Amino acid sequence: MGILIPKSSRGVEMLLKAHAKINLLLDVSGIRPDGYHELITVMQSLLLGDDLLLEPAPEISLTVEGAELPGGPANLAWRAADLLRRRTGYRGGVAIRLNKRIPLAAGLAGGSADAAAVLRGLNKMWRLELGRGELSRLGAELGSDVPFCLGGGTALCRGRGELVTRLPALPAAGVLLVKPSFGVSTADVYRRYDAWPEISHPNSRRMLTAVATADLSAVAGSLGNKLEPVALAMHPEIGWIKEAVAAAGAAGVLMSGSGPTVFGLFPDQPSAVWAADRIKKDGHWVCATAFSAAYCPGSSGT
Numbered sequence: 001m002g003i004l005i006p007k008s009s010r011g012v013e014m015l016l017k018a019h020a021k022i023n024l025l026l027d028v029s030g031i032r033p034d035g036y037h038e039l040i041t042v043m044q045s046l047l048l049g050d051d052l053l054l055e056p057a058p059e060i061s062l063t064v065e066g067a068e069l070p071g072g073p074a075n076l077a078w079r080a081a082d083l084l085r086r087r088t089g090y091r092g093g094v095a096i097r098l099n100k101r102i103p104l105a106a107g108l109a110g111g112s113a114d115a116a117a118v119l120r121g122l123n124k125m126w127r128l129e130l131g132r133g134e135l136s137r138l139g140a141e142l143g144s145d146v147p148f149c150l151g152g153g154t155a156l157c158r159g160r161g162e163l164v165t166r167l168p169a170l171p172a173a174g175v176l177l178v179k180p181s182f183g184v185s186t187a188d189v190y191r192r193y194d195a196w197p198e199i200s201h202p203n204s205r206r207m208l209t210a211v212a213t214a215d216l217s218a219v220a221g222s223l224g225n226k227l228e229p230v231a232l233a234m235h236p237e238i239g240w241i242k243e244a245v246a247a248a249g250a251a252g253v254l255m256s257g258s259g260p261t262v263f264g265l266f267p268d269q270p271s272a273v274w275a276a277d278r279i280k281k282d283g284h285w286v287c288a289t290a291f292s293a294a295y296c297p298g299s300s301g302t
């Protein structure tokens with residue numbers, strides 16, 4: 001949750017961390033009438049995250065550092081504040097300062113994490129007292145990953161990704177992330193997936209057992225992503241990165257979400273740092289991080 005900093009004249013500022021996620025497993029079980037895809041996915045949040053500073057203001061504004069991103073309605077963080085204000089009738093605004101660390105169009109839910117942080121933070125700052133279910137429904141209007149990002153940790157997500165069931169926390173594994181210089185459009189990958197010949201399903205039952213028993217090597221052995229072959233065909237570089245991450249000693253390697261970021265699992269963060277130092281950068285973005293726990297470990301999922 002955010003940290004409240006008292007300010008003498010303008011109320012309080014709030015500092016928030018918006019954590020990135022990876023998909024330990026992503027299975028697509030069908031296409032829905034609304035064009036979205038029916039998913040079974042196990043998501044895990046990471047220590048890597050964007051920083052947000054919220055400050056009471058008469059209107060909604062957003063400034064972004066660390067990335068070439070628009071500050072207005074095209075940004076999911078701005079839209080989250082606007083949606084919350086319209087739905088609750090709150091009269092007032094917020095000045096949002098966003099420091100981007102999560103790369104864009106990377107399969108790491110950077111935009112969704114920012115939107116979720118704004119919803120959580122403003123619910124508190126504006127004293128709206130919306131319940132977890134209400135926040136989650138608003139989040140789902142902004143993006144399929146936003147409801148997961150509201151709680152973080154380890155979770156099973158179904159529907160188009162917005163139906164979140166909290167899973168037991170996994171041991172604090174290290175994670176090496178490698179993203180090629182290009183980004184990938186999620187909608188593009190799903191469109192190509194639709195024209196793809198049948199792809200075998202990853203074993204979600206085995207993954208859920210591995211998570212339930214907190215068995216990290218079984219988790220590493222159960223990684224699977226039905227979108228990976230599609231993205232690999234679009235960008236063979238993803239395959240080369242997978243090979244490099246495996247050669248750096250990862251216990252398991254997979255592309256996250258719709259890509260193109262590849263992650264490797266390590267027993268702890270220092271091992272991931274060690275591997276990051278050894279991997280050939282070739283213009284890629286490389287980051288050693290670790291699993292992050294849920295924001296409110298005691299609370300149940302939606």
Ligand code: C5P
Binds near residue numbers: 038142143160187
């Ligand atoms: O929900 P979100 O805005 O993150 O989704 C981005 C795009 O990804 C959607 O417009 C849709 O084309 C695709 N998508 C999908 N099925 C999902 C999630 C996303 O087809 N379950």
